[in-house]
Amino acid sequence: MATRIGRRCARCWSWASTRLGSDRGSETVDKVLWVAVVIVVVGGIGLLFRDAVESFFNSMVFEIGFGND
Numbered sequence: 001m002a003t004r005i006g007r008r009c010a011r012c013w014s015w016a017s018t019r020l021g022s023d024r025g026s027e028t029v030d031k032v033l034w035v036a037v038v039i040v041v042v043g044g045i046g047l048l049f050r051d052a053v054e055s056f057f058n059s060m061v062f063e064i065g066f067g068n069d
Contacts, residue, residue, distance in 0.1 A: 046053075
């Protein structure tokens, strides 16, 4: 009788310890979805202003003082 109760307690303990916080993956999914949303939004903004940014960087001239005597 005592071994049956002990086995039952062990089964209940193992079930409870594996089921605690069973929604832990939802936090990870939320973070991954937010990262995906940020990437899509930044990519969309980059596509909207691609020509303006490209022309701005092409118009920049850096002179470091070598070769211009």
